[in-house]
Amino acid sequence: MSDAVASPATAAKPRRQLDRAVVRFAGDSGDGMQVTGEQFATEAAWAGADLVTLPNFPAEIRAPAGTLFGVSSYQLQFGSRRVYTPGDRLDCLVAMNPAALKVHQRDLKDGGLLIVNTAAFEKKNLDRAGYTGNPLDDPALEDHYRLHKVDITRLTMDALEGLPLNVKEKERCKNFFSLGLVSWIYTRPIEPTVAWITKRFAKNPAFAEANTRALKAGYHYGETAEIFTECYGIEPAEMPPGLYRSITGNRALAWGILAAAERTKLTVVYGAYPITPASDVLHEISLHKRFGVRAIQAEDEIAAVGAIVGAAFGGAIGVCASSGPGIALKAEGMNLAVMAELPIVIFDVQRAGPSTGLPTKTEQADLLMALYGRNSESPVVVLAPMTPGDCFFVAYEAIRIALKYMVPVIVLSDGYLASGAEPWLIPDPKTLPDIPVSFRTNPEGFAPYVRDEATLARPWVRPGTAGLEHRIGGLEKENITGNVSYDADNHDLMVRLRAEKVRRVAQEIPPTTVNGPAAGDLLVVGWGSTYGTITAAVEEVQQSGKAVASVHLRHLNPLPPDLGQILRQYERILVPEVNSGQLVRILRAEYLVDAVGFNRVRGLPLSTEEVREAIDQLLKDKR
Amino acid sequence: MSDAVASPATAAKPRRQLDRAVVRFAGDSGDGMQVTGEQFATEAAWAGADLVTLPNFPAEIRAPAGTLFGVSSYQLQFGSRRVYTPGDRLDCLVAMNPAALKVHQRDLKDGGLLIVNTAAFEKKNLDRAGYTGNPLDDPALEDHYRLHKVDITRLTMDALEGLPLNVKEKERCKNFFSLGLVSWIYTRPIEPTVAWITKRFAKNPAFAEANTRALKAGYHYGETAEIFTECYGIEPAEMPPGLYRSITGNRALAWGILAAAERTKLTVVYGAYPITPASDVLHEISLHKRFGVRAIQAEDEIAAVGAIVGAAFGGAIGVCASSGPGIALKAEGMNLAVMAELPIVIFDVQRAGPSTGLPTKTEQADLLMALYGRNSESPVVVLAPMTPGDCFFVAYEAIRIALKYMVPVIVLSDGYLASGAEPWLIPDPKTLPDIPVSFRTNPEGFAPYVRDEATLARPWVRPGTAGLEHRIGGLEKENITGNVSYDADNHDLMVRLRAEKVRRVAQEIPPTTVNGPAAGDLLVVGWGSTYGTITAAVEEVQQSGKAVASVHLRHLNPLPPDLGQILRQYERILVPEVNSGQLVRILRAEYLVDAVGFNRVRGLPLSTEEVREAIDQLLKDKR
Amino acid sequence: MSEITEAPKKYTKKDFESDQDVRWCPGCGDYAILSAIQKMMPDLGIPRENIVFISGIGCSSRFPYYMNTYGFHTIHGRAPAIATGLRLARPDLKVFVVTGDGDGLSIGGNHLLHVLRRNVNVTILLFNNRIYGLTKGQYSPTSELGKVTKSSPAGSADRPVSPCAFALGAGATFVARTVDRNVAYMEETLRRAAQHHGAAFVEILQNCNVYNDLAWNVLYDRESKIMNELRLEHGKPLLFGPVDDRHGLVLEGATPRVVRVKDAPESVLWVHDDGNTWKAHVLSQLWAPDFPIPIGILMQVEAPAYEEVLLEQERAAIAERGPGDVAKLLVSGDTWRIG
Amino acid sequence: MSEITEAPKKYTKKDFESDQDVRWCPGCGDYAILSAIQKMMPDLGIPRENIVFISGIGCSSRFPYYMNTYGFHTIHGRAPAIATGLRLARPDLKVFVVTGDGDGLSIGGNHLLHVLRRNVNVTILLFNNRIYGLTKGQYSPTSELGKVTKSSPAGSADRPVSPCAFALGAGATFVARTVDRNVAYMEETLRRAAQHHGAAFVEILQNCNVYNDLAWNVLYDRESKIMNELRLEHGKPLLFGPVDDRHGLVLEGATPRVVRVKDAPESVLWVHDDGNTWKAHVLSQLWAPDFPIPIGILMQVEAPAYEEVLLEQERAAIAERGPGDVAKLLVSGDTWRIG
Ligand SMILES: Cc1ncc(C[n+]2csc(CCOP(=O)(O)OP(=O)(O)O)c2C)c(N)n1
Numbered sequence A, B: 001m002s003d004a005v006a007s008p009a010t011a012a013k014p015r016r017q018l019d020r021a022v023v024r025f026a027g028d029s030g031d032g033m034q035v036t037g038e039q040f041a042t043e044a045a046w047a048g049a050d051l052v053t054l055p056n057f058p059a060e061i062r063a064p065a066g067t068l069f070g071v072s073s074y075q076l077q078f079g080s081r082r083v084y085t086p087g088d089r090l091d092c093l094v095a096m097n098p099a100a101l102k103v104h105q106r107d108l109k110d111g112g113l114l115i116v117n118t119a120a121f122e123k124k125n126l127d128r129a130g131y132t133g134n135p136l137d138d139p140a141l142e143d144h145y146r147l148h149k150v151d152i153t154r155l156t157m158d159a160l161e162g163l164p165l166n167v168k169e170k171e172r173c174k175n176f177f178s179l180g181l182v183s184w185i186y187t188r189p190i191e192p193t194v195a196w197i198t199k200r201f202a203k204n205p206a207f208a209e210a211n212t213r214a215l216k217a218g219y220h221y222g223e224t225a226e227i228f229t230e231c232y233g234i235e236p237a238e239m240p241p242g243l244y245r246s247i248t249g250n251r252a253l254a255w256g257i258l259a260a261a262e263r264t265k266l267t268v269v270y271g272a273y274p275i276t277p278a279s280d281v282l283h284e285i286s287l288h289k290r291f292g293v294r295a296i297q298a299e300d301e302i303a304a305v306g307a308i309v310g311a312a313f314g315g316a317i318g319v320c321a322s323s324g325p326g327i328a329l330k331a332e333g334m335n336l337a338v339m340a341e342l343p344i345v346i347f348d349v350q351r352a353g354p355s356t357g358l359p360t361k362t363e364q365a366d367l368l369m370a371l372y373g374r375n376s377e378s379p380v381v382v383l384a385p386m387t388p389g390d391c392f393f394v395a396y397e398a399i400r401i402a403l404k405y406m407v408p409v410i411v412l413s414d415g416y417l418a419s420g421a422e423p424w425l426i427p428d429p430k431t432l433p434d435i436p437v438s439f440r441t442n443p444e445g446f447a448p449y450v451r452d453e454a455t456l457a458r459p460w461v462r463p464g465t466a467g468l469e470h471r472i473g474g475l476e477k478e479n480i481t482g483n484v485s486y487d488a489d490n491h492d493l494m495v496r497l498r499a500e501k502v503r504r505v506a507q508e509i510p511p512t513t514v515n516g517p518a519a520g521d522l523l524v525v526g527w528g529s530t531y532g533t534i535t536a537a538v539e540e541v542q543q544s545g546k547a548v549a550s551v552h553l554r555h556l557n558p559l560p561p562d563l564g565q566i567l568r569q570y571e572r573i574l575v576p577e578v579n580s581g582q583l584v585r586i587l588r589a590e591y592l593v594d595a596v597g598f599n600r601v602r603g604l605p606l607s608t609e610e611v612r613e614a615i616d617q618l619l620k621d622k623r
Numbered sequence C, D: 001m002s003e004i005t006e007a008p009k010k011y012t013k014k015d016f017e018s019d020q021d022v023r024w025c026p027g028c029g030d031y032a033i034l035s036a037i038q039k040m041m042p043d044l045g046i047p048r049e050n051i052v053f054i055s056g057i058g059c060s061s062r063f064p065y066y067m068n069t070y071g072f073h074t075i076h077g078r079a080p081a082i083a084t085g086l087r088l089a090r091p092d093l094k095v096f097v098v099t100g101d102g103d104g105l106s107i108g109g110n111h112l113l114h115v116l117r118r119n120v121n122v123t124i125l126l127f128n129n130r131i132y133g134l135t136k137g138q139y140s141p142t143s144e145l146g147k148v149t150k151s152s153p154a155g156s157a158d159r160p161v162s163p164c165a166f167a168l169g170a171g172a173t174f175v176a177r178t179v180d181r182n183v184a185y186m187e188e189t190l191r192r193a194a195q196h197h198g199a200a201f202v203e204i205l206q207n208c209n210v211y212n213d214l215a216w217n218v219l220y221d222r223e224s225k226i227m228n229e230l231r232l233e234h235g236k237p238l239l240f241g242p243v244d245d246r247h248g249l250v251l252e253g254a255t256p257r258v259v260r261v262k263d264a265p266e267s268v269l270w271v272h273d274d275g276n277t278w279k280a281h282v283l284s285q286l287w288a289p290d291f292p293i294p295i296g297i298l299m300q301v302e303a304p305a306y307e308e309v310l311l312e313q314e315r316a317a318i319a320e321r322g323p324g325d326v327a328k329l330l331v332s333g334d335t336w337r338i339g
């Protein structure tokens, strides 16, 4: 690779420094936009930028080419300051076909960079996208955007002249041409992509060569073609030093399980039934049999949760992930674990609903179901990761709490975290908190429901332990003995004990971090994947000098013990959520504060802009 | 029956007038206590008393004779004033064996009447009940209670002398002896029981004769035996005039469905999977095939709800009932109805949980599950009957609302209402509100999700209607067209429309009845089966001159539009519930009032006394 | 006793095509099935508005959107239960259930069992592509042992279930198997299924060219098909193999054996009798490579349909005591008057 | 490959009796089954602490409380799934599943299907009393058509499913049937089931004397039993009927026919071969009154057990690349250093 790869230094055109940029690649499902976006993210990360990504693909497996519903896109924001979200409006849009233009044009900023592949703007594609004429002929387009019409297809074909590939195969390289071009525009290094191509097509050198050539052709095209008059530089962000990698939320959840398995030296049984967007956790787990994590693809979600309850009874860690209707189906099984006081962990990778809903879209609307979606009083611990990388730590923490308190734990991830990626400072597994496990083996004074004083946990017994044979089940149990009991006062006691056990998990929660002044006009409270959006919006408002702060909850049940105190330091409280107002109800009920929700349920993350506006509005209303 | 039946007039001993009395019959499962109690209730009702009953039977099908867990009991309170509850503490306990005494003795008032069947207090039974000696020999018993040791078994045998029955058969009549005795004590007419026996044993005159003789023997024994020095009279209550019957909540639910079927002339499909305490609704429905209500005993609760969603799609009314884990399993199916906007009604006959819990015990802990127990934003209407008889009206109302708004409705009954009975002023079905049904037949301007302006309901179309062929499903739908839509703004709109549709049901809610002063120190807010207890407790407190009122909610979602206004008229708000505090959370979140819960989760109704104490306590705290 | 009415007019295939864009992958076997069903519909002579397609979730379950009839795309695995309720409410409708190997045999196995044993009057089409298509390629309950997929990188550990054997074990009254690429024959089998009284179960071997391409290649490939496809024809001997060297089956006890026709007297050859339930079980166990794979109707027998028995009870109750009357019901049994 | 260890000491029946009061109705058939199992346990030679009973919900599912082993009384219908997870976590344990006709075939039919097809190493005992006992007497999926119960006052409309036919259709590797009143024979069958490698399915015909008394009277009654009970013994002809007029079965094609032994040459009589899967299907279809009811082991064959295949994959992966190492995993693939 000592080949003369164009590197930022060789760019001859004027370079303007930017803080941040938001770029989206959009094209047909078959156009390879996901790979393009991922590689651009890798290049940005290599160059030291902070970044957040947002992949977006159609619900259809292979939508017919050229249709609106077949458009696939990949967006990212990268910058030299902390980047919290994939960005609201686009600085640059690459549209590989008319459908992509039609679907995404409205998200491009006025004056933004619009790069289109003119070759794709022919009759068939225009028809499929529902255009009556060719939008590229409409002068309005050039009025609004800095439009660059590039015949990407032809330029790619030209670059691959002479290679032993057929026309179709060559054409398929065109995404790397656009990647090269955009890499030049934003002075990103193409080395990591060249390396990736070489590895990916190791078995097929002709393809490796073709894609590499297309990439470089795009890069050089930017540099030499007359139409691009400037390019942009983005300084490396100030990020904590260390080794980084890119990680998606689903992979981080899976790796969090592996870390807990390694630490505890326990078997993990992972129960799954495929469902979007949780399936990738299963796929990832299945790759790592060496870690003693045993995955079962069950016949349905009920069996999946059943299997992990059985595993927990056997002294293993039981984990499962699902989404939407799949979580609803787990209620009965989770409730058995509540009654039997067995440690299981459920990942709910929330998707837009109700019912089958919009399987590939994100949402935060399962919070109340996690808390209350089971018959009778059924308290469980609920946690929520804030970023893709945080999924690793929260998965690990969920297992730690489940084992320590002998209690089910629900982790609320979502579709956005699941497939979104961020540069992740790789942790040293040794620095993770310990997870002590001690199985009861002493028959003396043993009873299945004697309780630990600090945690109220009952003892965990591995079947196979002589002298501790016992029987438990879903009928109400007498405290201590664990015998079936219909006694009225015992039931009341057990209801309270199960609740208290969960309440005591509060002792695990570190002091809440307040982002901003410790008291003031307005506090924004969020949870889960809105972390980036809220933080970005609040920082913007803070820069305008307002007394606004935010807190982001990772612990939804129990809530942090210091939260009530914090809430009372602000005049107004705003709770932005991708649901119709769930956490806000909890805060109002719990602390009797007049918290106000900001709610958009569009299957998408909130935008920084709308959250900022909501803050401004509430500050205004106040007066 | 012109035979000289003892009638109240012939009682020669002094009669003391009482306002109310609480009586419990307790004995072995095989002792016929349920029949005894039901007949005593019938007698009391005939004599014009108001009353409330509380049957209580073991979870085991046939528990071994004489054991503590095999005790079966039947309690009722009857009186000349309005009676709201089965009573807290007993004025009279009939204990047919040692186990019954052991289990129930503590509920008897000091100085209460204790009647025991001495014949049953022999070694085997004493052992089984865990007595080391014979408790009847303990003088403390006579110190505390007015103890009457009666050899009921022998007296019955004597009375049946000469009848062509064997010893076992004769012995089995002893419950009617005790019924006769207690009937005398409380001057209840035994005529209805004689009539019942005659009918019940029409095919077996020897049994009819035996039971009648036992009954009368008991009655006469009271009158003539020296040991009973007085008897009690209870004046007829002032109840609205009309024809009355006794009805249990489960039967009333079933009959409510029949009434709606008759009124709408629609087919009803009733989907069921047996589960305690909901099964009796299925049993009752199955008896009435002539009403066009078609019951399917499905393979599980998921299939049961599926079947009624299918029926609703077909233009029929879909109803199902279940309990505990069975309701949890219906979440996914209900959510399909939410998305498809189809009218279904789910009766949740709540039982004590979580998990399998205490299947035969009552609880009110499914409220939050009813509201939130489905993935994503899934609003449904939630109603709750207040008394057994009210179940009839609420079932009917649930169907009316479901059809009018094309929305799922959950009815929260419970184990206490299900098997409890009350004298019920039989309504004239003609006076029930109308349920207009109009299926869309006009293809002009038709689309599956065009909406009615007032209710936002989409049109109901019966398959079979030419020109209206259409397809719906669980994926998000485009408003109006009903086409599958992944559009972000449409999803947001639909989430709001589904919520708004449910919110509009508020226009169906009559002004809230306030029991007591329109403003004051304390308001007690309740819902469901606590109606009687709360009303009794509040009336007691009111009598001591305090400014306390109560409201009882039949509509839990949406809440009555005037509720917020009412709540603000009182200084304190108390919310007694048989759960850990569910409605109280809703009121706090919704109205930001500092409502306080009173919560006991014992698988039993609350007692009037403890609610009164909670009121007193809160009034005291206030100062 | 079926109450389904006759169609007043003659339809063509076009009448059954809805206005929705078909969103399966290009090349998916589902297209051929859709076309076969649309073609076969006019033959049923049922008014379009009296036809309902109910499906679960999966690529296959998208089916109802493409039929210009009533349709309901429901939830994963529950279509048989939903169809049962619909039939009970509306015995005048012709109801189809469309499901997949995951929808029908993984999450929905129980409902399939019960709709079959109850013999509800529905036509059930199970598209078997031996994979979960919609969730992007995990193994299914019909995938072969050792199948390598995203969720089984080391090969699946689950022994597959045979849909037809399962259906027979459940007590189905009509069991058939067809292949997506055999359009004419598929059409004929589907027509017979749709005309069956009671629950008809058809396993349709379908190609998922994206996640499990050519899973049924033994039945697609011109060469291998010759020895692997066993066409079932009622009253005819079970023959397969090259024209010049036909093979047949004989039963020894209940144990089948492959013979060359030229070596065997005609009288010993197994002649297909689709009313024979005993033989149907043996047929359902035949599978390549030891035996050819039976295609066609394995069995069809008559039995009372669940909802018809229930409706007959309703009619009988009304005939005996008249229609229900709530006013009378409310005052039945013990009552008393106050005031 | 089973990792179950041997018992170090000799147990007696008493060792398997727990301290809990048995709460079935007096006279219930469950008592006899409990006793047979407690009696059979010592023969298995497995340490008591390594034995787990998993059940669902129903009278039958109370079973684990009465066994002095580990036990888990779980939720309705899900015991097979829970047992599967347990076996995967703990292949060193001997796991029994106790279920009923409602628990196992109504709500739990799907899990039963999948535990059988996967051939998980568990012994499944299905107590078939043809009724829902615990919920006080509704008809079950095995109740006969027309059954009058609380939920079917006009007679049930559901055709019953045969548990053994279902199990075979699901691909079970061990299928047997026993009768609660035939204690010695039941014990023997249960022992063989417990020793099977893979999923063993035993249908136990059980009397619910409260809600469905004498449902199996053809097999209880001394008289009728003679012509209705068909004891299966491997390698022996299938014989039944009075001593002086024994009857047997012959197979014509796959179709069985009853013959008088005295009229038939011995060579044509059907000889039981419990390794013959083809014949097992025919056996599973035999039912009174047309045929006698087979009692004993219908079939037992060997196949890989699900969890053992998975564990073998785990072992192979570790053997090949060593045990997992999270620190290494975290830095695998693309990484970059900052600062
Ligand atoms: C309750 C629930 N669980 C899981 C899913 C995810 N899911 C959708 S389709 C499917 C499998 C479909 O497989 P199959 O029935 O074979 O259909 P195909 O796509 O192969 O035609 C799954 C697991 C879901 N939609 N709902």
Ligand SMILES: Cc1ncc(C[n+]2csc(CCOP(=O)(O)OP(=O)(O)O)c2C)c(N)n1
Pocket (backbone or CB within 6 Å): B273, B274, B275, B276, B301, B325, B326, B329, B356, D057, D058, D059, D060, D061, D076, D099, D100, D101, D102, D103, D104, D127, D129, D131, D132, D133, D134, D135, D140
């Ligand atoms: C989810 C759920 N649905 C319903 C029930 C109620 N239920 C308990 S046992 C049972 C049927 C039991 O029948 P079976 O398995 O035949 O057991 P048996 O009592 O006859 O031994 C039912 C429906 C339940 N406990 N849980």
Ligand code: SF4
Pocket (backbone or CB within 6 Å): A061, A062, C023, C024, C025, C027, C028, C029, C030, C059, C060, C129, C133, C134, C207, C208, C209, C210, C211
């Ligand atoms: S994924 Fe497979 S089954 Fe689904 S549409 Fe594509 S080719 Fe067809």
Ligand code: SF4
Pocket (backbone or CB within 6 Å): B061, B062, D023, D024, D025, D027, D028, D029, D030, D059, D060, D129, D133, D134, D207, D208, D209, D210, D211
């Ligand atoms: S109800 Fe029937 S099955 Fe249940 S314990 Fe009683 S007799 Fe046995």
Ligand SMILES: [Mg+2]
Pocket (backbone or CB within 6 Å): C058, C100, C101, C102, C127, C128, C129, C130, C131, C132, C133, C140
């Ligand atoms: Mg499939």
Ligand SMILES: [Mg+2]
Pocket (backbone or CB within 6 Å): D058, D100, D101, D102, D127, D128, D129, D130, D131, D132, D133, D140
């Ligand atoms: Mg049973």
